[in-house]
Amino acid sequence: MDQSKAPPQESRRAFLKGLSASATLAAAVAVRPAAAATRTVQYGMLIDTRRCIGCHACSVACKAEFDVPLGNTRSWVEYVEKGEYPNVSRNFLPRLCNHCSEPNCVDVCPTGATFKRAEDGIVVVDPERCIGCKYCVQACPYDARFINPVTGAADKCDFCLHRVSRGIAPACVETCIGRARIFGDLNDPNSEIAKKIATNPVSVLRPGMGTEPNVYYIAADHSDEQERRRGSYVRVTTHRKEKERR
Amino acid sequence: MTQRRDFLKLGAAAAGASLTGGTLVSAAELKQGGEDFSPLSGAERTAVPTTCWQCVSRCPVIGYVEGGRLAKIGGQPASIRTEGLLCAKAQGGVNQVHDPDRLLYPFKRVGKRGSGQWKRISWDEALDELTAHLGKLREDGHPEKFMFHYGRMKASSSKLIKSVFLAGYGTKTIGNHTSICEGGKWTAQELTWGSHYDNWDFDHTRYVLNFGSNCLEAHTNHTSVAHRLVRALADRRVKMVTFDVRLSNTAAKSDQWVPVRSGTDGAVALAMCQVVVEKGLYRGKGEEFLKFCKFTAAPQASQKEKLDALKAHLASYTPEWAEKISGVPAETIRTIAVEFASSYPAVVISYRGAVAHYNGNDTERAIQMLAALTGNIDNPGGRCKAVGAKWKYPKFPGNKPKAKKLKIVDGFPGQAKLPTHHISHQVLKMIKDGSAGRPDVYMWYCYQPVYSNGDVAENIEILKDEKLIPYTVCVTPFYDESAALADLILPDATYLERWDWEDMVSPNQVAEYYIRQPVTPPPGEVRDFADVCCDLAKRMGFPLGVDSKEEFVAKSCELTHGVKEAGGFAYMKSHGVWHDPAAKPKYHSFGKVLKPEALAANGVIFDPATGVYWNWRKSKAKSADEAKSKGYAHTKNGYKGYVGQQIGDAVYSGFKPDKVNKSGYFELYSTIMEEKGLPALPTYVAIPEHQAMKDNELVLTTYKVAAQVHSRTQNCKWLSEIYHRNPAWVNPQSASRLGVSDGDPISVKSPAGVLETRVQVTPAVAPGTIAISMHCGHWEYGRYASGKRAETGSQDVPGEVIWWTDNGAHPNWIIPNRADPTNGQQRWMDTVVQVSKR
Numbered sequence A: 001m002d003q004s005k006a007p008p009q010e011s012r013r014a015f016l017k018g019l020s021a022s023a024t025l026a027a028a029v030a031v032r033p034a035a036a037a038t039r040t041v042q043y044g045m046l047i048d049t050r051r052c053i054g055c056h057a058c059s060v061a062c063k064a065e066f067d068v069p070l071g072n073t074r075s076w077v078e079y080v081e082k083g084e085y086p087n088v089s090r091n092f093l094p095r096l097c098n099h100c101s102e103p104n105c106v107d108v109c110p111t112g113a114t115f116k117r118a119e120d121g122i123v124v125v126d127p128e129r130c131i132g133c134k135y136c137v138q139a140c141p142y143d144a145r146f147i148n149p150v151t152g153a154a155d156k157c158d159f160c161l162h163r164v165s166r167g168i169a170p171a172c173v174e175t176c177i178g179r180a181r182i183f184g185d186l187n188d189p190n191s192e193i194a195k196k197i198a199t200n201p202v203s204v205l206r207p208g209m210g211t212e213p214n215v216y217y218i219a220a221d222h223s224d225e226q227e228r229r230r231g232s233y234v235r236v237t238t239h240r241k242e243k244e245r246r
Numbered sequence B: 001m002t003q004r005r006d007f008l009k010l011g012a013a014a015a016g017a018s019l020t021g022g023t024l025v026s027a028a029e030l031k032q033g034g035e036d037f038s039p040l041s042g043a044e045r046t047a048v049p050t051t052c053w054q055c056v057s058r059c060p061v062i063g064y065v066e067g068g069r070l071a072k073i074g075g076q077p078a079s080i081r082t083e084g085l086l087c088a089k090a091q092g093g094v095n096q097v098h099d100p101d102r103l104l105y106p107f108k109r110v111g112k113r114g115s116g117q118w119k120r121i122s123w124d125e126a127l128d129e130l131t132a133h134l135g136k137l138r139e140d141g142h143p144e145k146f147m148f149h150y151g152r153m154k155a156s157s158s159k160l161i162k163s164v165f166l167a168g169y170g171t172k173t174i175g176n177h178t179s180i181c182e183g184g185k186w187t188a189q190e191l192t193w194g195s196h197y198d199n200w201d202f203d204h205t206r207y208v209l210n211f212g213s214n215c216l217e218a219h220t221n222h223t224s225v226a227h228r229l230v231r232a233l234a235d236r237r238v239k240m241v242t243f244d245v246r247l248s249n250t251a252a253k254s255d256q257w258v259p260v261r262s263g264t265d266g267a268v269a270l271a272m273c274q275v276v277v278e279k280g281l282y283r284g285k286g287e288e289f290l291k292f293c294k295f296t297a298a299p300q301a302s303q304k305e306k307l308d309a310l311k312a313h314l315a316s317y318t319p320e321w322a323e324k325i326s327g328v329p330a331e332t333i334r335t336i337a338v339e340f341a342s343s344y345p346a347v348v349i350s351y352r353g354a355v356a357h358y359n360g361n362d363t364e365r366a367i368q369m370l371a372a373l374t375g376n377i378d379n380p381g382g383r384c385k386a387v388g389a390k391w392k393y394p395k396f397p398g399n400k401p402k403a404k405k406l407k408i409v410d411g412f413p414g415q416a417k418l419p420t421h422h423i424s425h426q427v428l429k430m431i432k433d434g435s436a437g438r439p440d441v442y443m444w445y446c447y448q449p450v451y452s453n454g455d456v457a458e459n460i461e462i463l464k465d466e467k468l469i470p471y472t473v474c475v476t477p478f479y480d481e482s483a484a485l486a487d488l489i490l491p492d493a494t495y496l497e498r499w500d501w502e503d504m505v506s507p508n509q510v511a512e513y514y515i516r517q518p519v520t521p522p523p524g525e526v527r528d529f530a531d532v533c534c535d536l537a538k539r540m541g542f543p544l545g546v547d548s549k550e551e552f553v554a555k556s557c558e559l560t561h562g563v564k565e566a567g568g569f570a571y572m573k574s575h576g577v578w579h580d581p582a583a584k585p586k587y588h589s590f591g592k593v594l595k596p597e598a599l600a601a602n603g604v605i606f607d608p609a610t611g612v613y614w615n616w617r618k619s620k621a622k623s624a625d626e627a628k629s630k631g632y633a634h635t636k637n638g639y640k641g642y643v644g645q646q647i648g649d650a651v652y653s654g655f656k657p658d659k660v661n662k663s664g665y666f667e668l669y670s671t672i673m674e675e676k677g678l679p680a681l682p683t684y685v686a687i688p689e690h691q692a693m694k695d696n697e698l699v700l701t702t703y704k705v706a707a708q709v710h711s712r713t714q715n716c717k718w719l720s721e722i723y724h725r726n727p728a729w730v731n732p733q734s735a736s737r738l739g740v741s742d743g744d745p746i747s748v749k750s751p752a753g754v755l756e757t758r759v760q761v762t763p764a765v766a767p768g769t770i771a772i773s774m775h776c777g778h779w780e781y782g783r784y785a786s787g788k789r790a791e792t793g794s795q796d797v798p799g800e801v802i803w804w805t806d807n808g809a810h811p812n813w814i815i816p817n818r819a820d821p822t823n824g825q826q827r828w829m830d831t832v833v834q835v836s837k838r
C-alpha cells in the first residue's frame, strides 16, 4: 500500500487557520497541553522512532489483543522512504489514537458515546451508546477510527484500558522489539514518559489541528510533504487498507 | 445484529474495561507482560508457556487462552533470550491454529495425482496403507527406498523422528532443506572454526559491520538478536554499517548503507583484510589471536611466517581492486576497515545476501578472516561460538539396524566438493535422473518441495510423475502447493498443539532450556507426526520405547542435568523456560590449556601432520596403527576423536571440529579445501554469469520482510493483511534504461521461466539489481495466501472480508536450482534476468 504518486494533500482546515505549514504531518516542539494540568492523570505514549525498526510487532499485538476485523486497524506502522540513490532513508512512524486533549471526535459525537475519561484522559467509545453515525470517524484528523463491523460501533485504540486498569502495560508496548514505546502518566513529573519528554525534543502529529495529542514522538520524520512538493522522491506505505494517510 | 447484542451484553455491561471509574494502577507499576485479559469480559486469559515455531528462532512465548480458544500469543518475560519481547510473526501464530482452510483429517487422493480430488479417510486406513508400503520395503531389505525429506525439524522432534524412528526403521535417505537456507554459511564456518553457527554479541560490541544480513527483519535468531541490536544502536550509540544490494530495514537503521554489486561482498571483505594488514591494524588483539590461526600449510608456523603468508596473499586485494569489482569506492572501504579495526570489540556479521552466491563459501571465509585479524573471535562483543541447551533424551531401545541410503541428497557427482549440509534442492532432479536410484516412497514433513526450491515448474512436473515416484506422502497442517501433489496427506498438529523441548542458541552466551506444550488440543483428527511415528514403529514391530512425544519430552526433562534439579517436567510445564542462574557467559572457548591427563587417555594419539591430539577409537579407524598411518586428517570421522591442538609448547582446546577433519586452529588456510582442488586461503572468484551482462539484464535478489516468514506464514491473516503483494524493486537508473515506470506490469525472464509482476521504482535498491521478496505468489495455502480455499475442505468465517486481491508473485519460478561449487548452497542471489514491460 503506497501512495508515491498521490498528489500533495492540502489541508484545508490548516489553510483556513492561516498556518504556514500546510503539511499533513508537521513537526512542532510540543508544549504540554494546559487542559491536562487540571486532570490528575493523563495517560500518554512516547514513541522514540530512533528505536523503531518498523517490525509491526505492535500492529499485530493490537490486532490479536482485540481480534480487530480485517480491513480495520487500531495500531499501524507507516514507512516513509525518501531520497536519491544512494542517499536513501526509510523511517518508521507507528500510529494510533492520540487520545487528544481537545478531541474532535468527542466534539462531534451526538450521543456522548465518545468521551474523554476524567480519571486518566483516555478517549473511549461506549458501544452501547454509539449509533454508528461515523461523525467521529470523519472528524478525527488522524484516521484513528473505524466502524467495527462486528459491533457496528465506532472503535479505535483505547490505550488497552482493560490491561492498564489491571496493572499490565498496553499490548503494543509489551511487545515492542525496539523498546520504542513508552506509556505512562504525562502529568506525573517522575514518570519515565514525562522525564523523557522533558529531556528530548519531541513532536506531535498535525499540531495545527488544535487537537493537543497525547502521543508524542522523538525524531519523527515529518518532512515528507515538503519533500514531495519539492518534487523529491517520497514513498509512504501505510500497511493498511487505507492507502492514503492523514 | 446478534453478534452486536452479544458483544454489548458481554462488553460494556460486564465491563472488560469499565469505561468510567475504576482504580488506576500507577503507570510506573505496570507489569510488562506475563498476563493478559479479555477486552470484552475483563476475565484473565489462561497463560500457557510454550514456544514459537513461526521461524527457526524458536522463541519462548506464552499462549493466552480465552474460553478454550487461543486468543493471543505474547512474549515470555522469563526468557533470557527475548527478554519478553516478541515479533509480529510470532503473534500471527494465532492464525495458524484458526486457519479455516487447515487440514483436519487424513486424505487420500482419488483422481490423478495433482488433480485436486480427495477422499477423507480414517487414521486406521492411513496407517494401514503407510505400514503396507514402508513395512514391505523394510522386509525386502530396502529401507533406503523410503525417503524422508524435512524442511524444519529441530530439537526433540528431530531426535524422536530422525534419531529414533528413522534410525530404527533403517533409512538414511533423509533430506533436509539447509542448502536452500544457510548451509553454505555453515560449511564455511565449519571449515574455519569447526562449528556451524555464529552468535553476534551485540550487548558488548562497539561496532557492527554487516554483510548482507537483514537481522532486524528476519534472522535465524531474530527477536533475541534484533532487540539487542536496537539496544546497542540506541542506548550505546554503536555504529553500524550495512553492505547490501537493497535498503533493507536493517540497512535503513544502520548509520551507513553501502550498496554493493551483487555477489561481490567477498572482494570488499578481502580488501578490508588487506587494509588491516597493510596498516598494521592487527596489532594488539588481532596479533594475540594470530597464535590460534592457521595461515600456512605448516601447522607450527611462526608469527612472522604467518604474517608474511598473509601479506603475500592479500597484496593484490587492494581497495582500488575491490572498487572495480564491487562498485564501492576504495576510500569507503578503507575508512570502514580502519573504523572496524580500531573499535575493538567489533562484530562483523553476515548472511544470505553475502553468502547465497556462487562464491559464497569464500565470502564467508573472508569475513571470518576479517574478524580473526582484529581479534574479534569468541570474545565479548565479537563473533562468538554458539551456546545452546544440551538436552539428554531417551535413545532407541535395543540395536538399530544398519541404515541404508540412496545417494541423492548431495547433488550430482562433482557438483559441490564439500556439501556438509547436503544439496537438498537437487533431490528432485536426482530422482528424475535416476542414476543413483529412486525412492519408492517420498514423504515430506514441514517442507514445501514445490514452492521453496527454485525451478518450481520442474518440481511440479517431477512430483506429479507417478512413474518417477510411485508414492508420495505429505505431513502438514495445511493444504499447500506440495500437499496438492501427495497421494496421502497426514494432518499434522501446528506447533501450538504439540510437545517439544527446545534448544536455540542464546545471544548472551548462556544456555536457555525451554519447552513447547499444547496451548489448545489439536482440532478434528489432527495428530503430531512424532506421535504417529510411535504408532507406525509399533505396527512395523520396532517399538520406540516411548508412546508419544509428550512422554519423550517428559523423560528428557528428568534426564537433563539442571532441568531435572529445577523440578523436571512439572517445572517446565508451569514455567516454560529454565537457565542456570549461576552460569557465566561462555567466551574464549578455544583458549583452554588441556591437562596432561586429557592427552594420556586411552586411544589418544598425536598427529604430527596437523598438531592435533585425537582419540582414534572414536573414529572409523580399526586400530591404532591404521589411525597412525592414515593420520588424523585422512581417517574417516577423525574429527569425532578431536581432543586438542598443539600450539607452541602447550595443547589448547582450540577450535573443535564438528563435521570435517580440520585441525584445532582457526583455519584460514584450509588443507581440506586445498586437497579438494580449491583455494586454501580465502580467495575472490567472480560469478561467471555476471561477467558479460547485457543492457536489459539485471541480477535478481530475493529477501524477507518483517511481517512474514519465508513460505510459511501467508496463511496467517494478520500477517498477510500487512504484507501480501511484492512488486519488484528496480532502481530509477535501471528503470529508465529499461523504459519502465513505477507500477508498470513487467515480465522477468530467466533460463528457468518467466515471471509476470509489477515494478516498484525505488532508489532503495542498487542499479543493476531487481529485488523480489520471497513470501508471495501462493496458488494454494488457503484463502489468505492465495485467495483460494483448500481443496480438502474449509470453513466459513462469517462476516469476514478479505480486502486484498493481489497476492504477489513468487520469484522461485524463475530461479534455477544451482549450487555453490564448494558447499552446495542454493545460489538464490545470482540469477541474471531480462526485464521488459508487458
Ligand code: SF4
Pocket (backbone or CB within 6 Å): A096, A097, A098, A099, A100, A103, A104, A105, A106, A123, A139, A140, A141, A142, A143, A144, A145, A156, A211
Ligand atoms: S486521535 Fe482521533 S479518535 Fe483519537 S482522540 Fe484524537 S480525534 Fe479522537
Ligand code: SF4
Pocket (backbone or CB within 6 Å): A061, A062, A063, A065, A074, A075, A096, A097, A156, A157, A158, A159, A160, A170, A171, A172, A173
Ligand atoms: S495501546 Fe492497546 S489498543 Fe492502543 S495501539 Fe497499543 S495495543 Fe492497540
Ligand code: SF4
Pocket (backbone or CB within 6 Å): A051, A052, A053, A054, A055, A056, A057, A058, A059, A077, A092, A094, A175, A176, A177, A178, A179, A180, A181
Ligand atoms: S513494535 Fe516497536 S519497533 Fe516494532 S514497529 Fe512497533 S514501535 Fe516500531
